[in-house]
Amino acid sequence: MKRHIFMYLFFFAALWIIFQYANEKKIFGAQESKIAKLEERAIKAEDSLAGLADNTGDQNSYFGLEGNENAYAYFDKFGVSVYGLEARIEDAVISKNTTGGNSLIPFENTERVFKVNKVKVLNHKWILADFTDGKRWGELVLGYDVAENGAIDLHLLESLIYPVN
Structure with missing residues (x-):
């Protein structure tokens, strides 16, 4: 009887470990895709800000002594x-x-x-x-x-x- 209990506990533990591994892998993949999307949005925002800064710089430097x-x-x-x-x-x-x-x-x-x-x-x-x-x-x-x-x-x-x- 003790042998069967240990065998069932071993299978239960193995199933539990497999379940945890699959679940964590799924969560990790979702987080990776979120991070990739956020990095892409950050790059787009930085490009947009750089474009605005270039436009603002042109407007601010148009009237000025420097470069005139x-x-x-x-x-x-x-x-x-x-x-x-x-x-x-x-x-x-x-x-x-x-x-x-x-x-x-x-x-x-x-x-x-x-x-x-x-x-x-x-x-x-x-x-x-x-x-x-x-x-x-x-x-x-x-x-x-x-x-x-x-x-x-x-x-x-x-x-x-x-x-x-």
């Missing part, structure tokens, strides 16, 4: 070095920020002072600038000229301030 051959030719004609010019122009605009505000901003504020946050050099003549006092926001279109000695002359062309909600 016409602007380079303009500055070359007057003997102005374009090396680091964009950074010097941005510094010139932001350096006008003082504790009393920025002299390029034509708006008055009784509570706070307006200061320039961001600067974008569009070409060899124009600059866009964003300013705020922490509560109100506005934008400037500035014109600039660069002398042969590197001095930068800034002048306001247009400005706007957004209404407070």
Whole structure:
């Protein structure tokens, strides 16, 4: 009788092991196919993002001093070095920020002072600038000229301030 019990236990254990092996193999295969599908989706998403980044990069770099051959030719004609010019122009605009505000901003504020946050050099003549006092926001279109000695002359062309909600 003991022999039969051990034999039945052995067969039951063997069947149980075969069942577990088949079940785990099925689960492993399903997980592998899920992983493959997710990797494929990730690759498609990365390609899509790369395409969007390329488009955005083209749009952001279209207006700018860097790579603008016409602007380079303009500055070359007057003997102005374009090396680091964009950074010097941005510094010139932001350096006008003082504790009393920025002299390029034509708006008055009784509570706070307006200061320039961001600067974008569009070409060899124009600059866009964003300013705020922490509560109100506005934008400037500035014109600039660069002398042969590197001095930068800034002048306001247009400005706007957004209404407070």
